[in-house]
Amino acid sequence: MRIKVFTAPHLHEALAKVRKDMGPEALILDRQQSKDASGSSLWHVHAALDNSNPVETAKPTVKEVKPADTRTQASPHVDATIRRLERLVEGLGNRESDSLRQALTDNAEQLAFDHLSKLGIAASHAFDMAGDFAQRKPTGSKTIRWSRRINPGQQQHTVLFSGPAGCGKSTLIAKLAAHYSMKGIRIALISTDTERMGGLDSLKAYASTLGVPFFPLNKLSDAANILRQTQSAQLLLIDSEGWSPRRDIGLRRQTGLWDAMQCTERFLVLPANMDEEDGMQLLAHHTASAMTHLAFSKLDETQKPGKIVNWSIAAGMPLGYCSFGPEVPEQMGWLTDQALTAMLSKASRDVTA
Template sequence: MRIKTYVADNIQEALYKVKSELGKDAIILQTRQIKKGGILGFFSKPKVEVIAASDIVQAPKPQLKPISYEMPVRENSRELEDIKNEINEVKDLLKSLSAREIYRKSLGDLPPPLDEVYKELSSAELEQSLIDKLIDGLKSQVAEDGLDKSAVITCLKNQIATMIKVTEPINFTEDKPSKVVFIGPTGVGKTTTIAKLAAVYSLNMGKKVGLVAADTYRVGAVEQLKTYGDLLEIPVEVIFEPADASRVMKKLSDCELVLVDTMGTSPRNKMQIKRIKSLIEMVKPTEIHMVISVTTKAKDVYDILESYKELNYQKLVFTKLDETNSYGLILNAIIFSNCSPSYLTAGQNVPDDIEVASGSKIADLILGGCS
């Protein structure tokens, strides 16, 4: 494990240094206020000192085959499985391209504005069925009214916006804390998103916020959330086992908003998903938000949404918008899950780089390349 100390004028600058040098998976071990500079102890300026660490990935131990006098067998099950997966991906791609070509032929020659927009929607990685629906909705209108590209884009944005159900990102209850649980795979940004929301609601909106760390599997995850809690001066409690939930929630009963960070897991790890479900049943949340990185492959996103379905999530948070230029996956996931989007995030800055999701914003992202 690599450990380094950083000194900066404020926490945002310090965290930027950490992420720039140690990477986005760096772990915050300790944060404290110090004074530096001055003369004989006078005129010193307050600084923030952050101690961070990153795991060093060791090379995998080579697999040695036992000595054998038999002819070596070339067949390797793992390699064959990888090859099969690649072949299936190529087949899916060819099917998709074939479907697109068939659809294009059925359309005939599209008017120039629609033809250009069709290509833009395809490059945004929007599902073919959604592209078909959007284009079909505009064909007659373009033919009758002679719309130019600007007018076509405006109509498309309105169509996309109306396809998205928008609700309050977080609903507050009057007589008890609003308890919001965040779920999702490892590395999608759950902890950072929770820190941003805690800062927004406590600093900007004056809400009494409590944090709960239930991700006791990832090294440093609890410490990272506690660091944010110390900086924001809000309570942080830890759940080691689902049975701890009642005690922890009772301690935070005077909060208006409780944000719960859960462990990340592969959608194929059914046992871990069951464990998260047990935790949720004990917490009894007001709502559950699924966190999705927009850099994830579309097929993997569908697998994630399907595998986590038994957790009954109601809203979607989309992260890492700054790491891609294709945003069709956002609408794909919304339509597939039949859920409302709650927040969009684009970076590591706390409490910045987060925005309440809206139909118009998502439409602008998807059609951002059109001009």
């Protein structure tokens, strides 16, 4: 039996080292947490692998196979291999989750870990957040980047909202425009969604209802003219054409227009009802468009709101606005660690009710 100690700053990182070195059959003997010379946390995982009885494999018999037979037999063999890999990956995920849960010695923290996991938060993040969540402290204050709420009353802000089609960008902009208009802030609405039939209609209608100026931005020469006409505006809100990783021609076309508008903040809007993996693919494109913040919409349309935690940590971008529901200007706010904790607590109660 081979026994080895794996050390890392976080428990899930040490467990990942175990899997990489010893594979899925490794047995976790012990976990210990300590401090290094600078006072930072370290995890030591003692793992063992029984390799005393290697399995003997018979030498394969070489048999000539016709090309036609190979094509006929390949598909079932590939399908079986894929199924085995899927079961292996699922087993590794369950094993990591169990190991992280067992490392939490407090029953309340284990229960918090279970609640966070049910909401869709990855096991490694649920482990880091369980302590605060169990004590009803602000959750994610150390693992998620937070940003300061914009204040157009002090300085002009030009805020862009980008994201997939149908993600709720226009609705969120309308909520913000109504919210700040009622506070006496001078607003201007702009849209680069000029290539799609009807792309301007929704935001133009909101602008008419609110009584604020609206400008379509179709080409670079329009930007200078819009900037001149909106010099007195305190808040410029820019809508955009939706895009996807597989069809990002709209993203590439609009990037130059956004640069010309000298945006102070660029929000990537992710709808909470989106599949988590699809959201991760969108995040992989955010560097190309220089997005600076994350915003989440449709938080009332998902049973797994914890995915926004996974997206936030994966992107490493600070959080900003969130919205839930179609009402304008209600059901919108700025995400903070307190707001996230309240949202996760309510979702957890709804799941267990």
